[in-house]
Amino acid sequence: MPEFITNLTVKQIKDLVVSLNEPAYRAKQLLGWVYRKLAVSWDEMTDLPLSFRQKIADQANLHILTPIHEVKAKDGTVKILFGLPDGKTVETALMKFKAVDGKHRYTVCVSTQVGCPIGCPFCATGQQGFERNLTPGEIIDQVLYFARRLQDNSKGREGEKIDNIVFMGMGEPLANYDALWQAIEMLNSKDGFGLSARSMTISTSGLVPGIKRLGGEKLQVGLAISLHATDDKLRNQLVPVNKKYPLAELVPACREYFAQTGRRVSFEYALFDGVNDSFSQAQALADLLQGLNCHVNLISANSTANQTLQPSPGDRVLSFQQALQTRGITCTLRQSRGQDIDAGCGQLRSRFLTQKSR
Ligand code: SF4
Numbered sequence: 001m002p003e004f005i006t007n008l009t010v011k012q013i014k015d016l017v018v019s020l021n022e023p024a025y026r027a028k029q030l031l032g033w034v035y036r037k038l039a040v041s042w043d044e045m046t047d048l049p050l051s052f053r054q055k056i057a058d059q060a061n062l063h064i065l066t067p068i069h070e071v072k073a074k075d076g077t078v079k080i081l082f083g084l085p086d087g088k089t090v091e092t093a094l095m096k097f098k099a100v101d102g103k104h105r106y107t108v109c110v111s112t113q114v115g116c117p118i119g120c121p122f123c124a125t126g127q128q129g130f131e132r133n134l135t136p137g138e139i140i141d142q143v144l145y146f147a148r149r150l151q152d153n154s155k156g157r158e159g160e161k162i163d164n165i166v167f168m169g170m171g172e173p174l175a176n177y178d179a180l181w182q183a184i185e186m187l188n189s190k191d192g193f194g195l196s197a198r199s200m201t202i203s204t205s206g207l208v209p210g211i212k213r214l215g216g217e218k219l220q221v222g223l224a225i226s227l228h229a230t231d232d233k234l235r236n237q238l239v240p241v242n243k244k245y246p247l248a249e250l251v252p253a254c255r256e257y258f259a260q261t262g263r264r265v266s267f268e269y270a271l272f273d274g275v276n277d278s279f280s281q282a283q284a285l286a287d288l289l290q291g292l293n294c295h296v297n298l299i300s301a302n303s304t305a306n307q308t309l310q311p312s313p314g315d316r317v318l319s320f321q322q323a324l325q326t327r328g329i330t331c332t333l334r335q336s337r338g339q340d341i342d343a344g345c346g347q348l349r350s351r352f353l354t355q356k357s358r
Contacts, residue, residue: 004085005034005060006137006144009182010191020055028191030056035192038148064141069352080145081348084138088114088131090170091348092142094149106150107164110142112180113171116346118205118241120226122270122301122309125170125346128353133176139183142169143193165195168203168224170346172241174210181217188219197221203268208245211253215260223257224266224297225250229276230284238276251288258293265292270299271312271320282323289329296324296331 008016014027029048033039042053042062066083073079076096081089090111097105116123117130143165150160165187167173173180184200186192201222204210214223229235235242242250254265267289271277289296298321301311312320317333324331 002059002061004064004135004137004141005030005056005062006064006140006186007135008060008137009186010189016056016059020052020059022052022055026052031191034062035144035186036194038144038151040148064135064137065145067145069348071348078146079348081352082142082145084114084134089349089352090114090134090138090142091346092146092169094146104160105163106146106160107166108143108146108162109166109169110139111169111171112139112167112173112176116171117175118172118239120205120239121237121306122272123346124350128346128350133179134171136179136182136186139167139179140186140193143187147193162195163199165200166203166224167201170349172205172207173202174204174207174214177210177213184219184221201266205239205241206245206250207241208249208253211250211257215257220261220263222263222266223254224268225254227267227269227285230281230288234276238272247288251292254294255292265294267294267296268299269296270301271317272301272309273312273316275309277312277316277320279319279323282320283327286324286327286329290327294329296329297334298324298331299334 005013010027010031013031014024017027017030018024026048030045033045033048037044039045039062042057045053064085067080068083068089069081071079077093079091079093081091083089092111093109095107095109097107099105111134113133114131115128116125118126120126143162147162150162153160167180180202184197187195187200188197197219198221201224202214203224203226205226211223214221226239227235228238229242230247232242232246235247257263258265269276269285285296298317300314300317301309321331321333
């Protein structure tokens with residue numbers, strides 16, 4: 001079966017081109033069509049000889065993802081459920097923000113696995129179980145799909161484009177490290193998509209070996225930790241991988257990551273009513289992160305997959321934020337995007353799977 005072109009590295013594409021008895025510079029042209037001009041078919045690549053296009057079409061497919069279902073929120077967030085070649089599904093969200101200059105910025109929230117092995121009780125993906133890792137191409141194609149849509153939408157106007165990528169969709173990115181990193185390298189490469197590494201963020205539930213490995217990488221990709229609790233007892237429940245990598249290992253790994261890379265670590269803290277949102281828990285969070293160059297994103301949670309975990313009321317969210325700021329912890333309050341469209345991780349896919357089983 002032909003391979004998908006986005007599953008190949010720059011070197012593999014060069015090798016493929018040479019193996020087809022074509023000059024090596026054709027690889028660069030081909031990459032330009034796939035990653036810069038965002039071609040939807042081989043036929044579009046009109047500056048490539050027809051004979052080459054036919055040969056490459058015999059060896060590789062251009063598209064992996066099939067959009068199955070789309071929802072759009074009032075805040076401009078678009079979420080798509082994609083079908084994969086083996087019939088499985090993943091979801092990807094495009095979020096639209098208005099910047100201070102009045103222009104729009106776009107962030108795509110990318111999935112790295114079908115389902116997730118971590119099983120956080122508030123997360124719909126966590127309740128679906130784990131099915132498989134995504135390939136590099138399946139990760140990359142989520143970005144290319146939205147980049148193409150923005151390009152099509154903005155024809156004739158100033159180009160709208162993907163400004164940031166967050167690996168924060170379905171799955172634990174660091175549990176699929178090799179495919180994730182191959183995708184990041186291609187998305188960053190000047191021969192590929194060409195997005196700066198600093199515009200990409202990996203969000204992890206706290207896989208310590210992956211954080212250590214990331215600290216040794218050359219590309220300056222951002223790191224975000226889904227923390228959500230300040231003691232092991234609660235974190236074992238909210239983020240079950242904590243049983244394997246408790247806070248006493250996770251927080252030092254983050255300190256080491258900063259020492260190695262000089263990059264500030266972000267901590268995600270979703271506030272749940274009466275669970276992790278008290279004044280004393282805010283103090284415990286400040287104690288835990290004391291002296292670490294970091295930023296806390298407080299998340300006013302979406303409606304969750306678990307009845308007992310409900311969003312904190314607004315005044316408590318503000319008090320929590322204030323308590324952290326008083327202790328010198330920089331933090332911002334992030335509203336969940338796309339509240340009206342099942343934008344919480346895995347919610348759209350859950351609804352689709354339920355309908356399918358009926
Ligand atoms: S929150 Fe993230 S790590 Fe936890 S189950 Fe959901 S996708 Fe997995």
